[in-house]
Amino acid sequence: MNNMKYTPSINIEQSGFEQQNYIVTQNALGVVGKIVSSFNTGIHSFNIIGSYGTGKSNFLLALEHSLVNESQILISNNGQFNGFHKFRFYKIVGDYTSLHTLLMDHLPFTRATNNLFENLEELLAATELDGEFVFIVIDEFGKLLEYAAKNNPEKELYLFQKFTEFINDQKRNVILLTTLHQNFNSYAHTLTEVQRQEWNKVKGRFQEIVFNEPVEQLLYLAARRIKQAPRKRLNKYFKKLYELAIDTKFASPSINFDTASSLYPMDLFAAQALTMSIQRYGQNERTLFSFLEATGDGSLQSFGEMPFSTFSLADIYDYDIYNFYSYLSEVNADSALWTGIKVAIERVESLFDENEVKNAVKLVKAIGIINLFGNAGVHFSKADLSLYAKYALDIEFPEMLIDLLNRHKIIRYAEYKSQYMLFEGTDVDIEGELLKASGVVPRSSDVVDKLLANFNLPIEFANAAYFQNGTPRYFEYVISEQPIKRQPQNEVDGYINLIFNETLTLDKIKSATADVEEAIIYAYFKHVDQIIDHVWMLDKLAYVQNVIDSSDKVAQREIKSLMLHERSLLNANVLDVLYNYNEEVAWIYRGQEVVVASKTTFNKWLSQICEEVYSATPIFINEMVNKHKPSGTMSAARVNLLSRLLEYSSDPNLGFEDNKFPPEKTIFMTLLKNTGIHRKYLGAYELREPQDSSFKALWDSCEAFLESSKEKPRKLGELIHIFKSRPFKLKQGVIDLWLPIYLIIKKNEYSLYSDQGIFIPNINREVLDILQKTPSNYQIKAFNVEGVKLDLFNRYREALSLSQDDEFTTASLIETIRPFLVFYKKLNKYTKQTKRLKKTTLLFRDVLAVAKDPEKTFFEDLPHALGFKDTDIASNSEVLKSYVELLQNAIRDLRSCYVSLINRLENTLNSALKLKSMEFSIYKQELEERYSCIKTYLLTERQKAILTRIISKTTDRTTWYQSLAYIILDKQLENLLDEEEVYLMDNLVHSFKELDKFIDVSSLDFKSEDDFMRFELISNQGAMTPQIIRLDQSRAEKAKRIEKRINDLLSGDNEVDAYALLSILKKRLGDE
16 A cells, blocks of 8 residues: 655745755755845845745745754854844745735734834834844745736835835845745736836846756655655566666766655656656646645556556656646647657557557657657667666567667657657658768868857846946857957946857967956857867758758758757857856956856856946946836936926925825935935035935046036037946936936036037026937037136126126026127028128127137137227226127117118108108008009009008008018018118119009099000100090090001001101190
């Protein structure tokens, strides 16, 4: 009778720790080591992530026992936790509820208040008085995350954020440990994009630690946790099967026979495959341990073994198909292999005799599972497969069955893998083709390009540097033949340069990299020849792939499988060597070889390098801003914050409401308030230099840049380059905030110019928006106003009745020179281009026209253009008075220039038309009365337009003349050129004179059918009075008949004929 007993899952609130049953593993010790080392770099919150049944809960109890009971099971306390020697564990099992509710219900708060953080503060203060360091442990933390994702996520996530911020305060003696069964983001699939961003904030406040026991350790744990009565082993070859699993490298030699025996009747092959399949496909609480304790059909306990059978690889196939069917039915990384097994079984069932099918299917299942879960080093010869088939699958003559499967091309022995593979069949001799390729494809030592094509190495993250300073630091792998020397750009802060070169020695690399100051680590591979061999094999496979028939899908698939296998071997020779941190790779930094013993050591080293190379980076902990590409939400928050800085800088909290926390308020608190940039000074809140010492180097660098721009403007792009380089290497999100904030703080000490060189008098939201898009093109110039210049400035302000100041600022400059710069910008085009001005006014205007630097314009260009020396102006009050009068006269001239043009037009019109008054309103009325009688149907379109403007109800003189000028010039009056003024005046007078001619005609009593003509005649004998001839219809017809007879008598000489006709008119109609 099998009396198997299984230790059930643990409730950390209720279960006691059984030290005698706990097995210390390297994984558990490694997790403790990460907690301790991370805590000492400033991290207080941890997420321990591992699948069901890996022992996370028991690990938490063991950690408590080690520290509280000083059992030293996992750790020997030597003051690693801020020197404390007493510990208090608050253990909570997570539930589907609010974090606030869970903590309020489970933590022993003494006061009846609903303020969670006041309660926590009081609890920690009390434990500290007792000399105790606190661990808050929340098992099954995923249930809280599930609740947060589905119930008012904004509120819940804000609480998570505040809670982790509270815990992570380095002044507090507390650690938060939580456990999850899957990655943090797995619980966020129902959230919106904005909510996901908040979710990532919470995730970023935890240090994630993977709790991942290796297969051999899980088997060892299972064997130790299962207590069973001895079970008689019917299979006398069980040990031989154990030895076969070790010899073929399917299982680790660290698994001893006692462990394997405890799992009987499941052989070690099956135990290894079962554990890996549960890890790979398992969900919920289906674990190795739940399988071992299960009863009923298909369970291990109900399995009836025979002398030549075990719970085998074939049984594992059946178990996986039954328990993981839904997962295996979907597309996954192993889909092709599972499909291959299914197809092979179907082929066996269709090709084999009935008495052969059962054993053949078992053998196919076993081979398929080996293909699925065997690593790259597994080798399985015909003898090995036969032995397993005989003693685990109860197949009496396995060699014959293997040959039969081989002949039907259901399986084949792959020499390159040294094991049997499921196979659909092809006539191509791949091994023979590879042998031929060896004589064609050269073995090249130039492998860099090939390695680049085969590896997509991850970005390495410097954890400690990030948690200490808030700036994420990323190291990028670079593969090359020679050591690289380049400055990290954009998001990359450093390089891990993997060097593959058979001819390069370690000493040469040390020498070549001794002077490299950037954050570059060099990894020198000592055994490049093996790597070159694998690359050569990949080249040969690519050659064979091209020469064999592309329509032979089986062969092509086999080639691809070979390539995958070869790449896995290449991975082992590159990545495994790289990440094992053994003597096969030498690590060099700044010409010195460094010993790297582990991944933890390596990551600490990355952070140390960041601290050294980027020593001046300020401490700014805000993960949503301190990054290379802030989100759209953060970009909007930046704009909102800068707007508040411009409008509410004198408000203690920039006008933010106390009970609301928009993203811009978080930035304000972390970047401005906590650093002392926004603080009370001389009784008022304002923006000043930071008080946080970590910002000093950055501030000093900005100050030095500004000082260097006194003599010559400098592009802001140069300052941004400083920000992006050693020793700062700020992230773009921080630069986007820091640059405008600094410009706002120092706004009174420089002049700013756009990318067109135009002076920008004020920093406002529009300017900041444009500056954000193309900051590199803008220039800045610090004021350099001292001595004589300052005297001149104050004397001039005194002359303008403005207050004097000991300090030259943008505000005082703008106040002083605004009458010039603003006035010139408002001048119309005529005033800006006419030459009909005094010489001094022209000189004054020309200086303003090209002015870019207000300081230079004021102190140099204007005085020199007008013939003054700045020293004379500053020292002699009479000279200053003359200079000021000259400037004021020039302004008056320019202001009245356009008005003078209108005056000249008015005088010309008055003189020509002999108007009774020079007053516009009076002569305008006179003109309206004179011309209002004209019948418009007598006029041309141009004359109609002139008349319409004359009699319009406009009361503005300038507008009236502009409207008339537009008809004559066909353009605006302000666009008038000096040489066009006479033309305008002549045509203006002529237009009025033309209208005068229609006054008499319009006064006659015409009938609509009447014809009339008006004419005047001038000869050498004098002028004839203008005449109007009017005929009714009958007389007009008579006139036309006479016209026809006269026309017949004309000579054909137009001038002679015209003279004769005009002479007749003169005699007939001339003055008596």
